[in-house]
Amino acid sequence: MKISTQRTITALVEDKPGVLNRVTSLFRRRGFNIGSLAVGPSEIPNLSRLTFIVDPGPGDVEQVTKQLLKLIDVIKVVDVTDSETVTREMALVKVKAEATSRSEIIQIIEIFRADILDVSPESIILEVTGDSKKVDAIIELLRGFGIMEVMRTGLVAMTRGKLGPLTSSHHNGTSPKGD
Amino acid sequence: MKLTGSQMVIECLLKEGVHTIFGYPGGAILPFYQTLPQYPQLRHILVRHEQGATHAADGFSRATGKIGVAVATSGPGATNMVTGLATALMDSSPLIAITGQVARSAIGKDAFQETDVTGVTMPVTKHNYLVMDAKDIPRIMREAFYIAQTGRPGPVLIDIPKDVQQELAEFVWPEIVDLAGYKPLSEVPHAQVKKAAELINESHRPLILAGHGVTISGAFHELRELAEKAQIPVVTTLLGISSFPESHVLHVGMPGMHGTAYANYAIDSADVLIAIGMRFDDRVTGKLSEFAPHAKVIHIDIDPAEIGKNIKVDVPIVGDVKPVLKAMLPSIAKKTHTEWVSQISLWRKEHPLHLRDTKGIQQQYVIQKIQEVTKGNGIIVTGVGQHQMWAAQYFKSDMPGTFISSGGLGTMGFEVPAAMGAQVGRPDMTVWSIAGDGGFQMTMSELGTMAQEKIPVKFAIMNNGYLGMVRQWQEVFYQKQYVATPLFNPDFVKLAEAYGMLGLRVTEKSEVIPAIKAAMNYPGPVLVDFRVVEDDNVFPMIAPGTSVKQMIEEKESLVAMEDPPEASS
Numbered sequence: 001m002k003i004s005t006q007r008t009i010t011a012l013v014e015d016k017p018g019v020l021n022r023v024t025s026l027f028r029r030r031g032f033n034i035g036s037l038a039v040g041p042s043e044i045p046n047l048s049r050l051t052f053i054v055d056p057g058p059g060d061v062e063q064v065t066k067q068l069l070k071l072i073d074v075i076k077v078v079d080v081t082d083s084e085t086v087t088r089e090m091a092l093v094k095v096k097a098e099a100t101s102r103s104e105i106i107q108i109i110e111i112f113r114a115d116i117l118d119v120s121p122e123s124i125i126l127e128v129t130g131d132s133k134k135v136d137a138i139i140e141l142l143r144g145f146g147i148m149e150v151m152r153t154g155l156v157a158m159t160r161g162k163l164g165p166l167t168s169s170h171h172n173g174t175s176p177k178g179d
Numbered sequence: 180m181k182l183t184g185s186q187m188v189i190e191c192l193l194k195e196g197v198h199t200i201f202g203y204p205g206g207a208i209l210p211f212y213q214t215l216p217q218y219p220q221l222r223h224i225l226v227r228h229e230q231g232a233t234h235a236a237d238g239f240s241r242a243t244g245k246i247g248v249a250v251a252t253s254g255p256g257a258t259n260m261v262t263g264l265a266t267a268l269m270d271s272s273p274l275i276a277i278t279g280q281v282a283r284s285a286i287g288k289d290a291f292q293e294t295d296v297t298g299v300t301m302p303v304t305k306h307n308y309l310v311m312d313a314k315d316i317p318r319i320m321r322e323a324f325y326i327a328q329t330g331r332p333g334p335v336l337i338d339i340p341k342d343v344q345q346e347l348a349e350f351v352w353p354e355i356v357d358l359a360g361y362k363p364l365s366e367v368p369h370a371q372v373k374k375a376a377e378l379i380n381e382s383h384r385p386l387i388l389a390g391h392g393v394t395i396s397g398a399f400h401e402l403r404e405l406a407e408k409a410q411i412p413v414v415t416t417l418l419g420i421s422s423f424p425e426s427h428v429l430h431v432g433m434p435g436m437h438g439t440a441y442a443n444y445a446i447d448s449a450d451v452l453i454a455i456g457m458r459f460d461d462r463v464t465g466k467l468s469e470f471a472p473h474a475k476v477i478h479i480d481i482d483p484a485e486i487g488k489n490i491k492v493d494v495p496i497v498g499d500v501k502p503v504l505k506a507m508l509p510s511i512a513k514k515t516h517t518e519w520v521s522q523i524s525l526w527r528k529e530h531p532l533h534l535r536d537t538k539g540i541q542q543q544y545v546i547q548k549i550q551e552v553t554k555g556n557g558i559i560v561t562g563v564g565q566h567q568m569w570a571a572q573y574f575k576s577d578m579p580g581t582f583i584s585s586g587g588l589g590t591m592g593f594e595v596p597a598a599m600g601a602q603v604g605r606p607d608m609t610v611w612s613i614a615g616d617g618g619f620q621m622t623m624s625e626l627g628t629m630a631q632e633k634i635p636v637k638f639a640i641m642n643n644g645y646l647g648m649v650r651q652w653q654e655v656f657y658q659k660q661y662v663a664t665p666l667f668n669p670d671f672v673k674l675a676e677a678y679g680m681l682g683l684r685v686t687e688k689s690e691v692i693p694a695i696k697a698a699m700n701y702p703g704p705v706l707v708d709f710r711v712v713e714d715d716n717v718f719p720m721i722a723p724g725t726s727v728k729q730m731i732e733e734k735e736s737l738v739a740m741e742d743p744p745e746a747s748s
């Protein structure tokens with residue numbers, strides 16, 4: 001569920017041991033709550049890209065981005081919440097599926113264009129991809145049948161248009177927004 | 180040329196201009212220590228505790244503007260450094276910490292004296308490294324020195340496994356440092372500077388808040404020019420002390436919790452605040468919503484994250500203080516603010532800092548006399564507590580960088596090793612440690628170091644028999660319930676003598692000046708046990724979470740208060 005103080009932020013970081021630890025440790029000690037976090041290699045060798053949803057709490061979101069930028073291994077941070085972005089998240093859901101409910105569940109799966117990955121006598125594992133609202137919605141619908149396990153990847157985000165803001169040369173130490 | 184990891188570390192230290200290091204040996208750092216004899220040009224000072232090494236390196240940095248280096252072994256050696264690193268980080272003091280680590284193959288196995296040092300020190304360093312390959316040492320050392328000293332300075336730790344210290348590799352010194360994620364800025368934001376100048380030119384009651392950033396940036400001259408050109412009074416924060424001459428007519432004193440009444444009144448009435456290299460610590464602002472209610476704020480700081488963190492800023496200027504002020508000066512109109520300056524003078528007259536005429540010795544009196552005898556030509560290093568606040572109020576330093584204190588972390592015990600480090604860095608100056616009897620006992624083992632290395636620090640122990648500042652809080656906020664604050668103290672004179680130092684005791688006011696002079700005339704380290712008034716309190720006082728409106732100025736105005744909203748001393 002998205003409440004208004006949540007922000008979606010992407011960061012380009014050095015792919016070095018401990019970097020994720022530096023980022024999450026900073027969140028913890030500054031009192032920022034992470035709603036979701038996804039990380040993986042970027043298009044640039046030796047650099048990883050993080051997408052996270054953060055609730056800065058009473059503090060302002062600029063503190064999140066500024067403090068992150070102070071980390072030596074963090075190269076770039078962008079708050080994309082108010083930008084035109086596409087966002088996706090993937091979830092694996094194991095749902096109870098007895099003979100009686102199975103066809104109804106399969107219908108829901110089809111409506112959501114989800115995929116069935118595994119079927120056993122009592123359950124189905126399905127894969128759903130979409131923005132967080134869509135993932136929330138299917139989980140909600142399946143809840144009545146009995147959800148046994150949910151595994152979500154966390155959101156990834158990308159701004160629309162030609163030049164991704166993450167590849168422009170915007171560095172640590174430049175003046176904050178609002179200058 | 181192939182060198183061992185240890186040789187590389189030392190070669191790098193020498194290349195960075197380091198001649199002195201403070202450290203303590205142990206198993207995991209032994210390859211490094213056993214290499215030291217090959218480099219007699221590098222002085223190693225054996226401390227008595229690794230916390231002492233970090234504070235000494237910190238004191239060295241602050242007194243010289245160069246970088247201090249501390250060395251320790253793995254596990255307990257490294258964890259003993261945590262307080263010193265945190266102290267340096269909070270006060271933006273550059274230092275390099277080098278720690279030994281268990282051999283690479285043993286990492287993660289709970290080996291003897293293994294601690295996840297990079298993990299433990301992550302929140303208390305500007306950056307840290309675990310070196311897994313000897314060939315990376317030159318690059319990492321170069322980066323570490325660069326990171327520690329540029330931008331907003333801070334401590335950097337380098338953790339080196341024992342076998343990496345022994346490993347042979349090609350020594351390649353990188354000529355340049357290129358870090359994609361760290362580009363300390365060099366450009367002055369001219370448009371913002373212009374806006375600031377306009378705001379200053381239009382102001383009627385401008386006030387400068389000068390902080391540690393002025394000292395770090397070496398912008399004493401520019402600050403003075405700004406103040407004089409537009410006749411702007413200057414308030415200096417605890418760490419800003421000595422960034423502006425205290426004897427100057429425009430100097431207004433320290434703001435905040437134990438600041439002067441007139442400095443706090445000035446902040447309360449100012450229409451433009453020019454905050455320079457300071458970060459609006461809660462000890463400065465008190466209740467945020469009532470801080471500087473009439474002022475537009477110009478905030479100059481090198482750390483973008485400090486701007487807007489605690490208070491709303493009208494003109495943010497991210498930059499190094501010195502070039503920013505340099506760029507600003509031509510746009511500043513020559514002006515006088517006669518009315519404003521005389522208003523502040525009036526407040527100063529009506530609410531002065533003053534000594535009571537007591538029979539006993541007041542700490543303020545001792546500090547004043549040290550100031551008089553040294554003629555301001557000395558470095559003062561303080562601990563934390565009442566004596567620190569009195570030193571801040573009464574030590575009038577005109578020379579930049581002569582007041583050294585743990586501000587952000589408020590680390591008791593800082594006064595002993597930091598004074599030692601300052602003295603090592605500045606052998607040409609007298610270094611006085613204004614020590615609390617409590618704080619002194621936290622790190623007094625370093626007397627051994629000073630005796631061994633003949634480091635002639637003069638200690639003024641403000642022996643009030645109490646953890647005085649906490650006792651004051653108990654008096655003010657906890658109905659005089661004195662819990663765990665009276666101290667049993669050793670015979671400090673005998674203690675000094677046990678180390679072969681000169682020890683003096685002062686119990687009468689008339690002995691204060693002669694004792695200070697005797698200490699200064701003695702070539703080695705000296706300890707003076709000043710038996711000062713026990714139950715004195717620091718005024719003025721603005722309780723945490725309150726504002727200048729609730730300032731307590733005198734003992735008489737002390738009414739028992741409820742627990743402060745955010746009590747923490």
Ligand SMILES: Cc1ncc(C[n+]2csc(CCOP(=O)(O)OP(=O)(O)O)c2C)c(N)n1
Nearest residue numbers: 564565566589591615616617618646647648
């Ligand atoms: C390491 C540490 N522990 C505890 C404190 C909390 N504290 C702040 S001031 C103070 C009392 C200091 O006593 P002393 O050194 O005798 O100085 P005085 O206030 O008496 O001048 C204490 C305990 C601290 N600042 N640092």
Ligand SMILES: [Mg+2]
Nearest residue numbers: 616617645647
């Ligand atoms: Mg005391």
